[in-house]
Amino acid sequence: MSQSGIDLDRSLGYLLKEASSALRTAMEEVLRPLGMSVTHYSCLELLAQRPGLSNSELARGAFVTRQTMNVLLQALERDGYVTRPAEAPVGKVLPARLTPRGQQSLEQASAAVRAVEVRMLSGMTETERSAAFRILRSMIHSLRDGDGNDGA
Template identity: 80%
Template structure:
């Protein structure tokens, strides 16, 4: 409870600390990606495609935490810029599988190095054991909030 008895105490709220950390991380990532003409969402999309070639618009939107409409606009832009390719017609159903081009891979390599530098800075004050513990704790939080039945 906060000092005045209303709401939560922001100084001890894990949820508030998570939101603050998320905001700080996004700001730091945007700062290093901006000179590369990249946003966090754009980077996320390219990274997802590198790890999951052929992903659909819906899969990419879920992975990048944006709406399908926003992802569709982004994919159209990336396609115009020659960073991704999509077939003109869906091979099966409605989904247009998207793939990185060579240019998209080069762009992603630069962005990944920039994002990696942010993560190194973010974790610089932690020991390996603290990083492992933090990672496990964050995974546990996500599982609990999603109601995953297979929690450790």
């Protein structure tokens, strides 16, 4: 009752979490029939766009720890979706790549996820969509290091 709390209905942070949760749920729903988790999909999508990404880079891109991504990569490698060289070309970094099977598997998942994203954008004008990009980037920038007084 006092004023110590944050009004959740007016909190942009809460709304951000709500939207992210709704997106994740929607993605899980369309990926489940394909036998794929969100992290699983994220890994494949990242590799499709940037072949040769390392385990640690994939982990950062999928917002998990490198240990978690390592377990996933070993499973994907075992099941023939991904390949990694037995020895590192340079340093310890093992560049990962999609196999043809991995690419094929990704195509179905990618289409399903794209449909979800289209649905998410369906109620927005083109102006709002570009505003959304700008605003989210601003939030990320401000949260990452310190103040972020400079939005651009």
